Amino acid sequence: MTTPQIIVMTCAYAVALAAAIYFSRATARRVAGALAGGAAAGCWGLCAILVGEAIGVWRDFLPATHAVWVLFYLGLAISLSPIYFITWRVARRFGVRGLAVCLIVAGVVGPPRDYLYVATYPEWGAFAEGIAPVLADAAIYIGLVAVGHAVMRLVSGPARGSRLAR
Structure with missing residues (x-):
């Protein structure tokens, strides 16, 4: 990834x-929790x-300078934070079973998403052959x-105890 791509x-x-x-309709505490979850x-x-x-399961873009590492980390943290508003809502409505479904969905959807990215942008990285990278x-x-959800829960409190809980 180039610096402009990371910024975009x-x-x-x-x-x-x-x-x-x-x-x-996130409260300030939930926003802080999601940002902390994204950071973690x-x-x-x-x-x-x-x-x-x-260990050789992939070859990835690695930033060349400390500034680009910081920018990459910031982008990663910001890109992950919205997920935790969804997991918070799922936990509020469906409890642990709902969170388990979120984990399964992430594990199933994530690898094809990454394989699509490296197929579209080969300069971003490459996966090794076989099932291990998947x-x-x-x-x-x-x-x-x-x-991220665990850290959000530590900062924001349990979803079931929220005033928005059903």
């Missing part, structure tokens, strides 16, 4: 974040990218949702 991605996801905040999951994602690169990518997506 970050801006587009910032618009999605603003829309998620507006349409979910962003750390998980960066570590996962580096570990996957090190399983690793699915595990990362499950972790992104789980870590």
